Amino acid sequence: MVFKRTEALHSIADGLGAIKSSCESRGLLHLFDNHTMAQHFFRRLLNAAYDLDLVDLDNLEENFPAVDLGDMKKRIAYQVTAEKVSKKVTKTLEKFNQHHLDAQFDTLKILVIGDRQKTYDAVEIPDNLKFSTADDIIDITGLLKHIGTLEIADLDRKSTRLNSSHLVI
Numbered sequence: 001m002v003f004k005r006t007e008a009l010h011s012i013a014d015g016l017g018a019i020k021s022s023c024e025s026r027g028l029l030h031l032f033d034n035h036t037m038a039q040h041f042f043r044r045l046l047n048a049a050y051d052l053d054l055v056d057l058d059n060l061e062e063n064f065p066a067v068d069l070g071d072m073k074k075r076i077a078y079q080v081t082a083e084k085v086s087k088k089v090t091k092t093l094e095k096f097n098q099h100h101l102d103a104q105f106d107t108l109k110i111l112v113i114g115d116r117q118k119t120y121d122a123v124e125i126p127d128n129l130k131f132s133t134a135d136d137i138i139d140i141t142g143l144l145k146h147i148g149t150l151e152i153a154d155l156d157r158k159s160t161r162l163n164s165s166h167l168v169i
Contacts, residue, residue, distance in 0.1 A: 012147055020140050023082045023113045038113055039080045043069050046078060046111070049147055054078065066095035070105060077105040082113045086122035089137065097126040106130070112139040 019041065023034050043054045052071045057064035067077040079092045089110060096108055108131055120133035 009148060013144055016140050016144060020114050027082050035082055035113070039068050042078075042080050042111060042113075045143075049143065049150070052076065065099040066092055066101055067105070067108065072104070075104065075106040077101065077108050079108070079110045080113065081110065084112045084114060084117050084139070086117065086120050089120060089123045089133070093123070093125055093129060093131060097129055102129060108136060110137045111143070112137065115139050115141065 019034075019038055023038055026032070026034050040056065043056060046052055046069070047054050052074060054069040054071045054076075057067060057070050057077075066079065068080045069078040070076070077096075081088060081092075092110060093108070096102070101108075108129070116137050116139040120137060123133050125131050125133075
């Protein structure tokens with residue numbers, strides 16, 4: 001007997017693993033086309049997994065600073081990156097602060113396409129920003145753990161939304 005939940009979770013885990021591996025391998029060769037495509041994929045996946053309405057912010061304003069995705073109603077923004085290092089996180093926080101994006105977004109999350117560092121002690125968080133390196137930097141493992149907590153009906157609905165967007169996981 002095959003469980004529907006198991007099938008859905010296998011598909012999601014295998015798909016995220018393939019994206020992670022592909023972005024890491026191609027990044028070593030300075031081939032970043034997958035990173036751009038992954039951003040569009042993660043917009044849909046994050047919307048489904050967290051019940052958000054994220055949009056690609058570059059579609060609103062060319063070269064939108066600091067972040068890639070944003071939900072204007074829930075006031076949450078995401079930077080999607082394969083760079084997991086503290087320097088990248090600090091740079092993102094500085095740009096977010098410099099452009100006063102806290103006026104648009106209450107929450108900033110950084111999604112690492114891969115594995116996060118063990119610690120982010122070197123990250124410099126501007127005084128006026130609410131940001132937790134423990135909670136606001138998520139990686140593929142953290143995303144999978146969250147997806148694993150969803151009910152089967154949610155997984156079915158979210159899987160249907162992803163499939164109807166012509167995405168293959």
